[in-house]
Amino acid sequence: MGTKQLESVPEPKYWHLKTVLSEALDQDFAVGEVLPNERELAARFGVARATLRQALEQLELEGRLQRRRGVGTTVAPPRVGVAVGSTQHDWPGEAGDGWQLVDAAETLPSAAVAKLLGTASNVPFGTDQTVHTVRRTRVTQGQVVAAELLYVPGSSVPGLSGIDAPAGPARARAVLRELQRLVLEGQDRSVELGSARADDAKELDRLPGAPVLLVTTRFFTADGTAAVSVATYRADTCRLTFGDSGDVQISHEPQTRVAS
Amino acid sequence: MGTKQLESVPEPKYWHLKTVLSEALDQDFAVGEVLPNERELAARFGVARATLRQALEQLELEGRLQRRRGVGTTVAPPRVGVAVGSTQHDWPGEAGDGWQLVDAAETLPSAAVAKLLGTASNVPFGTDQTVHTVRRTRVTQGQVVAAELLYVPGSSVPGLSGIDAPAGPARARAVLRELQRLVLEGQDRSVELGSARADDAKELDRLPGAPVLLVTTRFFTADGTAAVSVATYRADTCRLTFGDSGDVQISHEPQTRVAS
DNA sequence: TAGTGGTCTAGACCACGGG
DNA sequence: CCGTGGTCTAGACCACTAC
Numbered sequence: 278m279g280t281k282q283l284e285s286v287p288e289p290k291y292w293h294l295k296t297v298l299s300e301a302l303d304q305d306f307a308v309g310e311v312l313p314n315e316r317e318l319a320a321r322f323g324v325a326r327a328t329l330r331q332a333l334e335q336l337e338l339e340g341r342l343q344r345r346r347g348v349g350t351t352v353a354p355p356r357v358g359v360a361v362g363s364t365q366h367d368w369p370g371e372a373g374d375g376w377q378l379v380d381a382a383e384t385l386p387s388a389a390v391a392k393l394l395g396t397a398s399n400v401p402f403g404t405d406q407t408v409h410t411v412r413r414t415r416v417t418q419g420q421v422v423a424a425e426l427l428y429v430p431g432s433s434v435p436g437l438s439g440i441d442a443p444a445g446p447a448r449a450r451a452v453l454r455e456l457q458r459l460v461l462e463g464q465d466r467s468v469e470l471g472s473a474r475a476d477d478a479k480e481l482d483r484l485p486g487a488p489v490l491l492v493t494t495r496f497f498t499a500d501g502t503a504a505v506s507v508a509t510y511r512a513d514t515c516r517l518t519f520g521d522s523g524d525v526q527i528s529h530e531p532q533t534r535v536a537s
Numbered sequence: 538m539g540t541k542q543l544e545s546v547p548e549p550k551y552w553h554l555k556t557v558l559s560e561a562l563d564q565d566f567a568v569g570e571v572l573p574n575e576r577e578l579a580a581r582f583g584v585a586r587a588t589l590r591q592a593l594e595q596l597e598l599e600g601r602l603q604r605r606r607g608v609g610t611t612v613a614p615p616r617v618g619v620a621v622g623s624t625q626h627d628w629p630g631e632a633g634d635g636w637q638l639v640d641a642a643e644t645l646p647s648a649a650v651a652k653l654l655g656t657a658s659n660v661p662f663g664t665d666q667t668v669h670t671v672r673r674t675r676v677t678q679g680q681v682v683a684a685e686l687l688y689v690p691g692s693s694v695p696g697l698s699g700i701d702a703p704a705g706p707a708r709a710r711a712v713l714r715e716l717q718r719l720v721l722e723g724q725d726r727s728v729e730l731g732s733a734r735a736d737d738a739k740e741l742d743r744l745p746g747a748p749v750l751l752v753t754t755r756f757f758t759a760d761g762t763a764a765v766s767v768a769t770y771r772a773d774t775c776r777l778t779f780g781d782s783g784d785v786q787i788s789h790e791p792q793t794r795v796a797s
Numbered sequence: 798t799a800g801t802g803g804t805c806t807a808g809a810c811c812a813c814g815g816g
Numbered sequence: 817c818c819g820t821g822g823t824c825t826a827g828a829c830c831a832c833t834a835c
Contacts, residue, residue, distance in 0.1 A: 547811095574800075574801060574802080575801080575802065576801090590802090590803090593802095604801095604802065604803095606801065606802045606803060607800080607801050607802070608800095608801065608802080609800090609801060609802075610801090610802080744803080
């Protein structure tokens with residue numbers, strides 16, 4: 278009972294549950310409203326808590342729910358559209374672009390980053406192969422939606438050798454200022470699914486492993502790849518937009534009511 | 538035992554497990570190689586099978602593993618870069634673009650689709666509000682990477698009224714042919730995380746609910762939105778690329794060895 | 798038929814947030 | 817402090833694949 282039975286291919290309970298909950302969300306709940314707790318929901322639907330959680334996980338993945346330990350499960354607002362394409366055919370760090378400088382440091386690049394920069398092997402011995410790593414955060418509508426690591430090879434910003442700015446936003450600003458002196462010839466972008474590293478998760482106010490959209494951007498000058506950015510967007514709350522796309526709503530119709 | 542213990546902030550077992558497995562994958566396994574089964578792995582690490590599965594799920598989400606019921610868990614090849622941007626500033630259906638026509642039908646649009654098309658309310662009463670829905674499939678390197686539903690309002694392709702082509706690729710071809718007669722003024726794109734609907738999952742050879750990247754594209758003519766495409770890409774195997782981005786590898790360094 | 802991953806259960810304890 | 821979601825266990829059975 279509770280689920281259709283005479284099916285030749287019985288659908289999993291959690292899948293059926295997800296459908297039922299999804300419809301209930303559309304009809305009986307307002308954005309921000311708190312759902313009954315997991316133990317009660319499980320009892321109400323006659324399933325184990327783990328099964329109920331499997332359904333909730335799916336709904337959270339689709340951006341319909343938001344769960345916070347110690348608080349409860351709430352109905353999520355529609356995903357916010359975040360412009361990633363057109364408006365930024367320029368170096369990172371333009372004023373008022375929604376990004377906030379967090380920190381900067383100088384390290385040796387990982388193999389993966391070195392490969393993206395394409396400078397690992399054709400640099401003379403003894404040359405400084407360190408990169409400046411700038412940490413930024415993107416805020417939209419009062420919420421942190423992305424954490425970014427920008428990698429700038431020391432060779433791209435020679436003016437910075439022997440920089441003595443202390444760690445922090447000031448140092449990050451200095452790196453970006455130097456970068457903006459170069460002539461940007463083009464850029465490159467890719468998007469894939471990932472899970473939040475511990476440090477990114479902290480910035481995004483999520484648990485480690487939360488699903489994120491990894492946006493990797495390469496910035497080209499005539500000399501090659503001058504910088505690489507790896508931005509980690511919250512997959513639950515964000516919809517990345519390219520081109521002139523504005524506030525379009527897809528996937529489902531949200532309620533406009535908001536819980537008091 | 539098996540996990541660090543004297544931590545002030547003990548990390549979850551599955552998280553630690555994921556890290557260990559991830560390193561083992563880099564060092565001791567080749568692409569395509571089959572891992573020991575879940576019950577044995579769980580025993581080997583001294584955890585319950587559910588905990589082990591939580592770690593495997595994460596690794597699958599990151600595109601490092603591939604699991605198939607009845608077969609086993611194998612090491613996934615690096616994600617394939619799929620061009621979504623530049624090369625297609627034209628109507629869908631260009632020859633040799635990697636898309637294969639599957640089917641076509643004529644239906645009433647859902648509320649969400651109608652909103653995307655922006656034609657729901659400003660159409661005179663009695664006008665044909667049906668849309669042609671064209672199903673396509675994208676194949677890359679012998680593998681289906683995406684399933685698409687293309688929505689074309691009847692008003693965009695008046696030449697098709699009273700079409701009598703049978704359901705199938707032929708009918709789909711007819712719709713696209715009519716669409717290509719219009720002048721494309723621009724397009725719009727957004728990417729978000731979703732979970733595969735049952736029908737898409739079948740086309741993608743995944744289970745329902747599998748994580749996917751939803752790419753929504755709007756095609757504009759001088760008259761407004763002439764068509765909308767909702768493409769469902771496998772999130773586990775695909776990296777969407779925009780611009781001239783080619784075969785870049787991010788996130789981690791794969792082994793180039795391949796299992797015999 | 799044997800072995801795999803997928804689903805499900807009924808418990809337990811823990812970490813966090815707010816009164 | 818209590819209630820929440822997060823983690824974990826030790827089982828069970830099912831659906832699928834390949835032999």
